[in-house]
Amino acid sequence: MKNTTTIYNTVLTIAGSDSGGCAGIQADIKSISANGGFATTAITAITAQNTLGVNAIYPIPTNEIKNQIVTVLSDINVGAIKIGMLQSSQIIKTVTETLQEYKDIPIVIDPVMVASSGHNLLDNSALDALKLLLPMATLLTPNIPEALILLDIDTISPDNMPKMAKKIGKTYKTSVLLKGGHLENCTSLMDVLYVYDTDSLHNFSKTQIDTKNTHGTGCTLSSAIATHLALGNTLKDAVQKGITYTHQAIVAGKGKELGKGNGPVDHFYKLY
Template sequence: MPKQPVTEQDISKQKNHQQKPIVLTIAGSDSGGGAGIQADIKAISATGGYACSVITALTAQNTQGVTAVHPTPQHIIQAQLDAVFSDLAVTAVKVGMLGDSDTIRTVAAALRRYRPAHLVVDPVMVTANGDMLLADDAVNCLREELLPLADVITPNLPEAAALLDAPLPTRLDDVESLFVGLAKLDCGAVLLKGGFLQQEARSPDWLLSAGQVRCFDTPRVMTGNTHGTGCTLSAALACYLGQGFTMEEAVARAKHYIDQAILAGSRVRIGQGRGPVDHFFAL
């Protein structure tokens, strides 16, 4: 007997009865397990959500870098999106690596159709090791198609500079030069990550929302094990938004979570390069 499609009433019943938020991550796979889909699933699980996924690309990747990328065909991305949204009562979505304009358009069209309650976009363009993960000609497409749908975007400093076509700040005093341009982007809010300011003893992130800037500042953990930190932070943020926290509360909780994960990960040796954080430090 053919399976009947899930109705809006069915989804409503799921939302009323589910114990934890269902959080969808749309991103690339990291074979090394430290970033991408793998990091997102760990972070969502560790912060109280149920993780599901749409894989946009397969990467051959480890702690030392990316050696190959195989984009997922568009019809498979679409099939994954339809499979998840037609059955699961998704509360929040985190979008990470998309790779090219076609994938951005496919994902954006699905998000416009299914309209999740919360959307976090991590505009993944380049890894911490310098490997490019977004085609140059896709940046405009990202701005036009995806950012307007986002409740919050989470660029690091190089990504923010690329979105604005602006110089990259290298000192803490220069970061404010990006605030005006970021505030004009067509999105709900911006969480600017300051982790690339390696010479600083602090690790500040800035939330630009409703014409205001709030700094979330913590001591920097001096470690090379920071692979996947951006993926982890944005996934945790999506999970906390899905639990009903306000934007500021969700950012504060996600910031605390990533800080503790980095601290715990600094004590562990995994791989020969930039190691991952410890997503399950609380266990």
């Protein structure tokens, strides 16, 4: 007879591995754990990377990606799913098809399409496949360069961010958190949440932090939001808590050093 008094609030993250530990699956696990969740994983690719950049990417075979997802979900009660970089059209299609049977689980998609160098990470076929996955999301969390690709436009300004967030949401029939971290010449940054079900907009302002240690912030934020959804928060509250956590983690990691390049945020600042 089971004597279970506490059930883990579990999140499944589907993403690539970062050998440097700053982003990807490693950042997801840290963020989920720091926000009170239990992390399970389906790894889509192994990378050789550090704080200076990515040296190589080794995709996991699609049947093994599916096997990871199904094996976790067939046994463990997952409260939310976070999806990060999927890289190829074949991987995206596999994830899309596999998750069709689990539509009752909230899904947060960080649509990783643009590298920090500015280069596109997805070719046209992969982008087309991704656009078929996006409507399955409970929430999309694009940054400005990714939003430009999704909308096929050239620029987004602080003034029209709410309009653009709503346009993405209407296009892909889902809620959207449009992140303003890539806006230039701004001392105060704004993230805009468009909630599809209520057709409502919410702004979240924060002070820009002068630091190079922002490697993995997108992974960290999307995983934190997924965790708070798994904990039972409303979408708006989950987004607010995820933004607050990520901002404080950036502040805490500002003065720390890892490697010679762009370092991580301090995921476990609350423990000190």
